[in-house]
Amino acid sequence: MSEIELQGQPDVLIDVDAESSADMVTEELLINMGPQHPSTHGVLRLLLRTDGELVLEVTPHIGYLHRCAEKIGENLTPKQYVPYTDRLDYLSAMNNNLTYVLAIEALAGIEVPERATYIRMIMAELNRIASHLVTFGCFGMDLGAWTAFLYSFREREHIIDLFESTCGARLTYSYITVGGVTHDLPDNFIERLREFLDYFDPKLPEYDGLLSNNHIFVRRTANIAPVTAEKAIAWGLSGPILRACGPKWDLRRVSPYCFYDRVEFDVPVGEGRMGTAGDSWDRYIIRMLEMRQSVRILRQLIDQLPDGDVMAKVPRTLKLPPGEIYVETENPRGQLGFYVETDGSPIPYRVKAKGPSFCNLSIMHEICREILIADIPAILGSIDVVMGEVDR
Numbered sequence: 001m002s003e004i005e006l007q008g009q010p011d012v013l014i015d016v017d018a019e020s021s022a023d024m025v026t027e028e029l030l031i032n033m034g035p036q037h038p039s040t041h042g043v044l045r046l047l048l049r050t051d052g053e054l055v056l057e058v059t060p061h062i063g064y065l066h067r068c069a070e071k072i073g074e075n076l077t078p079k080q081y082v083p084y085t086d087r088l089d090y091l092s093a094m095n096n097n098l099t100y101v102l103a104i105e106a107l108a109g110i111e112v113p114e115r116a117t118y119i120r121m122i123m124a125e126l127n128r129i130a131s132h133l134v135t136f137g138c139f140g141m142d143l144g145a146w147t148a149f150l151y152s153f154r155e156r157e158h159i160i161d162l163f164e165s166t167c168g169a170r171l172t173y174s175y176i177t178v179g180g181v182t183h184d185l186p187d188n189f190i191e192r193l194r195e196f197l198d199y200f201d202p203k204l205p206e207y208d209g210l211l212s213n214n215h216i217f218v219r220r221t222a223n224i225a226p227v228t229a230e231k232a233i234a235w236g237l238s239g240p241i242l243r244a245c246g247p248k249w250d251l252r253r254v255s256p257y258c259f260y261d262r263v264e265f266d267v268p269v270g271e272g273r274m275g276t277a278g279d280s281w282d283r284y285i286i287r288m289l290e291m292r293q294s295v296r297i298l299r300q301l302i303d304q305l306p307d308g309d310v311m312a313k314v315p316r317t318l319k320l321p322p323g324e325i326y327v328e329t330e331n332p333r334g335q336l337g338f339y340v341e342t343d344g345s346p347i348p349y350r351v352k353a354k355g356p357s358f359c360n361l362s363i364m365h366e367i368c369r370e371i372l373i374a375d376i377p378a379i380l381g382s383i384d385v386v387m388g389e390v391d392r
Helices: 016-021 071-074 078-086 093-108 116-141 146-167 187-201 205-214 215-221 229-234 279-302 356-361 376-384 386-389
Strands: 003-006 007-017 029-033 045-051 052-059 323-329 334-342 352-355
Touching: 045 376, 052 376, 071 352, 078 093, 093 116, 093 229, 093 323, 116 187, 116 205, 116 279, 116 376, 146 187, 146 205, 146 352, 187 205, 187 279, 187 323, 205 279, 215 279, 215 376, 279 376, 334 356, 352 356, 356 386
Parallel strands: none
Antiparallel strands: 003 007, 029 045, 045 052, 323 334, 334 352
């Protein structure tokens, strides 16, 4: 048996062996993280089952932002419903507009002018960059890197200004509509876009120095909650979180819509550069690499942009032929799909959205086991959910 003296108290002895051999009895505790919490990215409640600092299980509770968005689509004409699609993933509203109107146009047999399609792609890629910038800034802030948030919103402001000059809105746009876009680009839009791309391209290496290769950030994200390709497919994951696991699956490449078959770009995938393939760092870096590819796509779209009309001739009261359609596109957070069923009236009989955030969030229960409480913001931030799209 060994004994030690407490400093300053020579008469007090502690039996070290007896202390260490005693059985430590702990009690599990349920902790509510959210629905009002800065790192839950919206009104999301995570129920944590913990043992001290160790998280044994995470159960997401959703529904706090449910607004009957799909049911509303069954009571409005397609043009009237476009503004509601903005409010799903409100950080990539242009992409939401695009997916829904592509479904309606395919069902109604509407042929969109080429110039309108190019403008749609320009807006979608700009919105992809703006969305990823929010992810970059908020993810860094979740882990204590405040400067990243300031940098990202400085660059995002340039894109928002471009959107505002085009359609007058800064967050929810309703610019992409059935038949094309509401109106043509402003006179100086292309010049301002070129200036932004020339300005933004050199900023991306700065971001890598600020966050991507930051020692503390890497330690907080590398090897945290890795997801294998098999598990990602089994859980229906899509977008950057799927490509971080290895599959080179991007609808713009494997099933091109609009004119994505006319532009060249790479599909970044996770390689486990800082840890395990498919970990939180890989999920983060995919978005950084995708911004580079969006810049590359935008330069090509500018060069190819044709003249012409920006709106097809669509009747004021569009009667949809009886039938059904399902269309998916590659949104910043993954594959967004709209299912529309019609019975011959101007208002769809059934509207159903498949949001990538909903599917991606579902794996939290699977991967958040035997981790620390401090890892939860890192994992959730790397998944990057928008609750407006989860709850609908």
